[in-house]
Amino acid sequence: VRFAPGDRVRVAVGNPPGHNRAPRYLRGHTGVVERQVGSFPLPDIRATGVPDAPLDELYTVRFSSAEVWAGDGHPGDELRADLFAAYLEDA
Amino acid sequence: VSTTAHHRNAELQARVNALLDAVERAGVVTRTEVDERAERFAQSANPANGAQVVARAWSDPGFAERLAADATTAITELGFSMGHQRNIELHAVFNTEDVHNVVVCTLCSCYPVGLLGPPPAWYKREAYRSRVVYDPRGVLREFGLEIGEDRKVSVWDATAEARYLVIPRRPAGTEHLAEAELAELVTRDCLIGTAVPEAPRS
Numbered sequence: 001v002r003f004a005p006g007d008r009v010r011v012a013v014g015n016p017p018g019h020n021r022a023p024r025y026l027r028g029h030t031g032v033v034e035r036q037v038g039s040f041p042l043p044d045i046r047a048t049g050v051p052d053a054p055l056d057e058l059y060t061v062r063f064s065s066a067e068v069w070a071g072d073g074h075p076g077d078e079l080r081a082d083l084f085a086a087y088l089e090d091a
Numbered sequence: 092v093s094t095t096a097h098h099r100n101a102e103l104q105a106r107v108n109a110l111l112d113a114v115e116r117a118g119v120v121t122r123t124e125v126d127e128r129a130e131r132f133a134q135s136a137n138p139a140n141g142a143q144v145v146a147r148a149w150s151d152p153g154f155a156e157r158l159a160a161d162a163t164t165a166i167t168e169l170g171f172s173m174g175h176q177r178n179i180e181l182h183a184v185f186n187t188e189d190v191h192n193v194v195v196c197t198l199c200s201c202y203p204v205g206l207l208g209p210p211p212a213w214y215k216r217e218a219y220r221s222r223v224v225y226d227p228r229g230v231l232r233e234f235g236l237e238i239g240e241d242r243k244v245s246v247w248d249a250t251a252e253a254r255y256l257v258i259p260r261r262p263a264g265t266e267h268l269a270e271a272e273l274a275e276l277v278t279r280d281c282l283i284g285t286a287v288p289e290a291p292r293s
Contacts, residue, residue, distance in 0.1 A: 021250050023197050025224060037180060040252045058251050065244075069225050077244045079224060082251035 002085045003059055007033045010091040011061075011083065019047035022087040026079075030091040031063035037082055044086070057085040132174075133209075140171055141206035141256060142277035145288075148183075149261040150270045158183045162256065166206070174205050178252055181206075184245070185258045186287070191238050192257045193231065193284030195223045196249045203254040207282050214283065224248060234285040257284040264290040 003009060013028045021043050037060060041053035062080050065073030114120050144166055148155040158165040162183040163173060173179050181203055184192040194202060200215040213219050223230045227244045231237075238244055247255040259281045265273060268291075280286035 021198055023224075023248060023250060025197070037251070037253045038178075040178060043251070058253075060253070065225075065246075072225065074228060074244065077227065077246075079246045079248065081248040082253050084251070 001036065002057055003033045003036070003088065005033055005035055008091040009033055009059075009061060009083075009088040012087055012089055016044070018044060020044050020087075022083060023081060026063065026068065026081060026083075029063055029068050031061040031067075034060045034062045034080065036060075040084075042084055042086055058082055059085065059088070061088070135174075136205050136208050138206070138208045138277075138279035138282060139274065140169075141203070141279070141282040142274040143169055144171070144183075144206060144256065145258055145277045145282070146270045146274035148258055149273055155185075155258075158258070159185060171205060173203070173254070180253045181256060182253050183256050183258050184247060186260045186284075188242070188260075190243045190245050191231075191284065192245050192247060192255075193223060193227055194247045194249060194255045194257060195220055197221070197224060198250055201249040201254060202283065203256050206256060207279050211279070231285060234280070236286060257282055259284075259287050262288050262290040 008030060009032075010030045011022055011026045011028060037058040039055040039057050042056040043053075046053035059082065060080055061083050062078055065077035065079060066075055067073070068079060111122055111125065115122060144158070147169060148158050154165065154168065157168075162181040165183075166172065166181060173181055184194075186192055195214075196202065197220045200210050200220075202210055202214065204210070219230065224246055227246050228238055231244070249255055259277065261273070262276065265276065268276075276288040276291065278286055278288070281288050
């Protein structure tokens with residue numbers, strides 16, 4: 001298990017070729033791990049058609065709107081997304 | 092429908108037909124079986140299912156607790172399941188005095204289809220998907236929903252193997268209603284978070 005609830009994580013910045021399920025609006029932003037959803041085949045590899053894509057841990061990460069959108073985010077509002085460990089780094 | 096959209100649909104239909112021909116030839120499945128399965132699914136996937144889950148949660152605090160802890164298992168008490176979406180987990184998010192929840196899938200149009208029925212066109216459109224994450228209050232206002240400054244808005248972007256079901260608050264003045272009557276107050280949009288249920292006018 002790579003992350004625990006309460007850990008601060010940053011969504012990796014990048015523009016990888018092929019399929020990827022890290023929403024672009026969250027890349028480079030820092031959030032807090034809320035829970036682990038489970039472990040699932042990493043979509044980036046599954047999309048290439050390999051029969052057994054490796055499993056990766058999937059986490060619900062909470063972001064504050066004010067962090068993601070700076071002054072345009074409403075204070076107190078929150079965004080959550082489910083992100084694979086492969087898309088996250090320690091923050 | 093524009094010429095381009097029409098052309099894209101025709102192209103997609105041709106690809107689906109070619110695929111169906113191939114799997115039928117290979118003896119994997121017949122067109123009749125595909126049609127029957129699609130029809131069965133269309134009949135079973137209905138927002139009345141999600142409404143029943145909400146009405147049960149309002150009427151039975153024990154069920155509400157189980158729903159909050161493990162929605163995937165709790166909905167089986169009502170005979171529902173995540174069905175064909177085998178690995179997909181359901182997560183119920185409860186509106187409270189302090190928080191209003193709203194669901195989106197910015198990458199496509201994921202939501203719990205079995206409990207909500209097929210997604211409406213606006214849910215799949217880029218306008219909703221791109222705007223609700225940066226201006227949820229503005230988008231909700233366009234749906235006729237004003238969220239007070241004292242409440243937090245929480246947007247759930249269903250980007251992977253979890254699906255989110257909004258459990259709205261029970262409207263005041265519905266204390267005398269039976270579970271089945273309560274379910275009638277809950278629309279599909281209430282389950283997405285772009286509407287809230289209202290007590291029937293007496």
